[in-house]
Amino acid sequence: MSDRHIDLEVGLGSAGSTGWSRILQQEGLRHRGEDVQSAPVVVLEDELPDWTEDYVSAGGVAVVSGAPSGAGLLPDSIEGVIGGFERPDAPRLCTAPTLARLFSGQGKGVCRLHERRVRKNGMDPGRFPLILRRRVGRGWLLFTGVPLTRLLMAHGDTLRRFSPHSDVTERVSSIDKAEVADTLVWLLRTAFAAAGLPYVRPVRFPHGAASVLIFRIDVDGAYGDRCAALAKVASAHGVPLSIFVNRQLCEEHPGTLPPHGDGGTDGGTVRHEIGQHGSTHNLFDTVADNLANLRAGAAWVEERTGVVARSFVAPRGMWNPALGQALAEMGYRYSSDFGLDFDSLPFRVPGSGILQIPVHPYSPERAVEHAREHGSPPVTPAAVAAHYLAVVQQQVAANRPTHVYGHPEVLGAMADQVLPTVFADVRRRGLRTMTLAQMTDWWELREGAGMRARVQAGTGTLLVDYDAERLPVEVDGADGLDVMVAGARRRVPVGERSVLLPADGGISAAARPPS
Known part of the structure; x- marks a missing residue:
C-alpha cells in the first residue's frame, strides 16, 4: 500500500x-x-x-x-x-x-x-x-x-x-x-x-446491462422444416441464434437447415451463427478421437451449408480435458457444456484456455421425455415459455448471462408460440441479444481491458483507468461512496450496484478515506 x-x-x-x-x-x-x-x-x-x-x-x-x-x-x-x-x-x-x-x-x-x-x-x-x-x-x-x-x-x-x-x-x-x-x-x-x-469491477455486459440473451439451438436432427422454423421466427423478431449442427442425428432425422450466417444483425437482416455439434453425437476420452469427431463434423457442416464451422458445443453437454485440448488444436475459441457448469459467467478452462460460456440445461425435448418417464401431463408451449421467462428473471437478478437452448424436435414445432413471448420479455427489459460468438468477442474485450482502480490517501478519491478499452465500471461503496460523474455528485449506497460511465479524463469518484 x-x-x-x-x-x-x-x-x-x-x-x-x-x-x-x-x-x-x-x-x-x-x-x-x-x-x-x-x-x-x-x-x-x-x-x-x-x-x-x-x-x-x-x-x-x-x-x-x-x-x-x-x-x-x-x-x-x-x-x-x-x-x-x-x-x-x-x-x-x-x-x-x-x-x-x-x-x-x-x-x-x-x-x-x-x-x-x-x-x-x-x-x-x-x-x-x-x-x-x-x-x-x-x-x-x-x-x-x-x-x-x-x-x-x-x-x-x-x-x-x-x-x-x-x-x-x-x-x-x-x-x-x-x-x-x-x-x-x-x-x-x-x-x-x-x-x-x-x-x-468492469461491467459484466455491454452498457452495464444486468444480463444479455443468448438463444442456442442444438440441431440433433433437423426434423423437416422445424429447424428452419426456429431461424425464421427468430429472424422476424431481430434475434440472431447460435445454431450447432450434428451430422449423425441430422442424417437420422433430416430436414431443412437454416441459412448460414456469421451472427449479429447486418443492415436489418439477422444473420445466425452456424457451428458444429460433432459428427458422432458423443464425447470421447482421447484427444485424437475428439479431434477426428470435430474434423468430420466440420467437414459435414461445410458440405451441407457452405459454412466453415469455427465453433462447437459438445454433444450431450459433456466435457473432459481431452475435448478442451482438441478444441484448442482446432483453433476454436469457446464451447458451452452443462456437464461442466451451467448458469455461470464465462470462464477460461485451465490447460486448454478454451472459454466456457455456460448454458441453462433445460430443453423442451428433455422436458417431454421427463414427463413421459413420470406420467406427467404433456408439455405445453405455455409451460416452455414460462420456464424460459423464469430463467430470464433469475439471471437478470443474479447479473449473469441468460443463455438458454432447445432443439428442433420439440421447440421447432412450437417456435411461433414460445419464442415471441421470450423475445418480448427481453425487449421489455432492455436486454441485448447476442450469439455465442458475439459473447466471446465481448468477453475477450473485457478480459483485455486491464482495469486499474485506486483510492487516493487523504482525499479518498477513487480513480479508475484501463490499459486498453475503457469500459463502464460497477461500484459498491464500502461505507457509502460519494461519486462525481460529469460534475454532479451522487451517493452510492452500501451494497447497491451503480454503473459509472467513462469520461474524457477517466472515471473518478470522491470516496470516504479508509480507516
Missing part, C-alpha cells in the same frame, strides 16, 4: 488456486501472485501461511476457502460430509456434495450435518455457519471450511434436478457452480467492505 494511494488489488496468496484465479479473472480484478501482502485483500485456499497473522493484524483482510484445522487463528471444528449449503445472501440450497470442515460460531450461510431432517422440540442440531468472520488486530479474517474454490473447478456430472423452476432432470454438473461462484464473489465484496474500501 503506497503512502499516496491504495491500489484496489487482490493478493493471490495460494498461487496454485485455479478457483480463485477464475473468480478474479471473471470479476476483472487486478491481482498479483508476488508481494501479495502489499494488497489490501489476500485470498487463500486450504492454508494459512506463516505471515497471515502479521498481515491481518496490520490491517489486511484475508479470505480463506477450505480453511484448515489446528490453526490458532481459527475456532474449533469438525470434519463432515455435506450435500450443499445455503448461501450467505440467499436462503436456498446450493447443491455441492463434499467433505468439509465445519467451524463453530456465528456467521453467514448454513451448512447442515443432518440434512432433510424434521426439526423437533425447537432444536436444530448439526447446524453450522458457512462463512465466519474474525477480528485480528486491525484487520479481518473471513473463512469457510467448505472448499469452495476446489468445488468450482471440479469435474463430474450426474442426472439430477437443476432448477427451482422445474422438476425436469438432466445430466449436469454435480455441483451448482454458479451459486458457488456467487458465494466467492460475496466473500470478495465483504472483504473490501471490511477493509473500508469500495468494490470496483
